[in-house]
Amino acid sequence: MAKRLLVVLVSTPGALIGCHSSDDGLPTDPPTSVTKVSSGGFQSPTDAVASPDGRTFYFAAWDMAQQPAVFQVSSKPGGAPTALATGDPLEAPLGLVMSCDGKTIFVADMGGEAGAILAVATSGGASPVAAGGLTRPGGIAMGPDCKSLFATGRLDDGTPALFQVPIGGGDARVVYRGAPLVAPTGLHVDSQGVAWVMDHHALGASGEGVLFAIPADGSKATEVVSNLRMGTPGGVSLTAGGGTAVMPTRDADGNAQLTSVDIATGQVTQLPTPDMADPAGLRTARRAGVFAVVDAEAGTIYRAE
Structure with missing residues (x-):
């Protein structure tokens, strides 16, 4: 088990958003260990998701023929990945999220002129999801009602924004737009509709690279x-x-x-992962204390718990 370094923030902006704890017995503690699950047969993975029970991981990467693909692999170490979808309509898959029923992986794809949201069935095959008004999607998340998707991206004029899209496709609703967002990508939406947004280039109180919390009404973006x-x-x-x-x-x-x-106290915990070179996408299982994590540079999928 890796040793953890604990740091306490001076301010606790997350507490302004609420505690967001669960009453259903699911884990709330941070992961304490990281285990290698799979490498080989793919390269440059970007993001990964876990099935609701945490037994299967799905991830976006490029195959050995340089084709964009979505793969599946057992969350137990040593499994061989298999491709669910390869090539068109995939171009540059970046963010992933799993549907609540575990049957569909939704993909934020930044390829082409405007990018796209795609749906990949766990049984195989990919198809586009209409999202009018949303361009260059980078991060994607499932809404708490399981009937809508949220995505980070840009308006037609290039303004960074957070969007909500019907799960079956349609016009995208702008939840939040503009500053302090600069280049939002990673995204999680919790059970109360709060969007947790990672932004590479936003400048916060302690430096560049910020986690923001945006409430369901889109009234503000709070630095966490x-x-x-x-x-x-x-x-x-x-x-x-x-x-x-x-x-x-x-x-x-x-x-x-x-x-x-x-989220309630602002307390920060660091778990060193010395075997990883370039940690990128990450997603927890909906009903288990398991995270799928990708190492983009090493071309490896990890399990954190």
Whole structure:
């Protein structure tokens, strides 16, 4: 088990959003260990999601023929990945999220002139999801009602924004737009509709790289923690029981780690991950204390718990 370094923030902006803890017995504590699950047969993974029970991981990467693809693999170490979808309509898959029933992976794809949201069935095959008014989607999340998607991206004029899209497709509703967002990617939406947004280039109180919290009404974007040296995309996911946000980052010396923030207190916990080179996307299982984590540079999928 890796040793954890604990840091307490001077301010606790997350507490302004609420505690967001769970009453259903799901885990709320941050992960304490990271295990290699799979490598080989793919390269440059960007993001990963876990099935609701945490037994299967799905991830976006490029196959050995340089084709964009979505793969599945057992969450237990040593499994061989298989491709669910390869090539068109996939172009540059970045963010992933799993539907509540575990049957569909939704993909934020930044390829082409405007990008697209795609649906990949766990049985195989990919198709576009209409999202009028949304361009360059980078992060994607499931809404608390399981009937809508949220995505980070840009308006037609280039303004960074957070959007809501019907799960079956349609016009995108702008939830929040403009500053302090600069280049939002990683995204998680919790059970109360609060969007947790990672932004590579936003400047916060402690430095560049910020986790923002945006309430369901889109009234403000509150800085939760800053000076986050995140990968691409800047992954973020709350624990299955809520209460703790987990992000793959680097320390000041460039060493990989998982950064966890207690939403109610602002307390930060660091889990060193010395075997990882470039931590990027991350997502928890909906009903289990398991996270799927990608190492973009090493081409490896990890399990955190």
